[in-house]
Amino acid sequence: MSAASAPSGSPRVRLDPATRKEQLLDLGVELLSTRDLDELSIDLLAERAGISRGLLYHYFGNKQEFHEAVVRRAAADLIAVTAPVEDGDMGTRLLVSLDRYLAFVEANHRGYVSLVRAANGSNPVMREIYEEARAALTDRIFATAGEQGLAEFGVVDTPAVRLFVRGWAVLVEDVVIRWVEDPAGVARDDLLLSLSAILAQVAVSAPPVRPEG
């Protein structure tokens, strides 16, 4: 997903610490793709990276910090891979981003579910990391569309519309996770078209914002 370039068979090449840490995070995200967060240990990372636990503690402090760093990286990867394309109208660009989001969840299902659970659970740091990612993903819809793009959809940017678009993002998360587990006879393209159509409906159906007083 991100800048990991050294093949995993040659982990002992000398690298500067920042690059080394980035590589370890990439490996952490890769390991998370098929595991729950609970199963992602410093021991496992050390074994796969071919370096000592002591060195990993040097980089990550403790298991909690390691998990936070991996979740932060996974969230950054998700934001990066779903970045809107330049071409096409708002509807087309939205479909491309949704398609990439779905591909991310398909490729990283177990880790993504674990990440969403951690984000929705009671650990405030995990919640904050994921809230930032969610906010980035939905704010981007507004930034990318611009005033004109939103007007095409018949939408004005209000706090109420943002509240509901964020609700749509949570709907997408839930539906996509479930669909990957059980497609229920729904074709991939049809799923994407429906999710996209519902965004427009949700935005248009968001309640009016009334002046206070």
Add this chain to the structure above:
Amino acid sequence: MSAASAPSGSPRVRLDPATRKEQLLDLGVELLSTRDLDELSIDLLAERAGISRGLLYHYFGNKQEFHEAVVRRAAADLIAVTAPVEDGDMGTRLLVSLDRYLAFVEANHRGYVSLVRAANGSNPVMREIYEEARAALTDRIFATAGEQGLAEFGVVDTPAVRLFVRGWAVLVEDVVIRWVEDPAGVARDDLLLSLSAILAQVAVSAPPVRPEG
């Protein structure tokens, strides 16, 4: 919300154990309404109920079992208070249920958020309890509407529609929790009307189910 009838000032009245346990659960839910689940301890319950910790351990075994019992009770309360009314068309009944759901979240905000977090977190028992409640809430929409009611909405009951209606329920959860925290200029009635309108749109926009093959 449920069958608690003894005034909390007279907790030492002799009751049969089942009734006593029910009362304690009601008190647990009441305490949860203004607290996080983490802050809900057997000590606190013992103090408020005016009975010994030992007796509470007799009823609930340990803190985890106590929490599960309280969350189970809160979920049952939520299902009960949002039960569809008999009168009116599907739209009206949906609005009444949404109104009661919103009132529940308004009255129990802190505990409800804590419950949703526990349900979305990594504890499998909590997840199961809340999944059952969510399933009950959304399945009821189909049961109440019946074939004819769904047809009024232009909807057929398919796995795809169920997948998306469940997504709508998650949207409602998120929007309502956020609205209670910050109404963003949105009037209560407008909120309910929007949430209700979006259900119909989501159900109609759910993808087709294609025959396998």
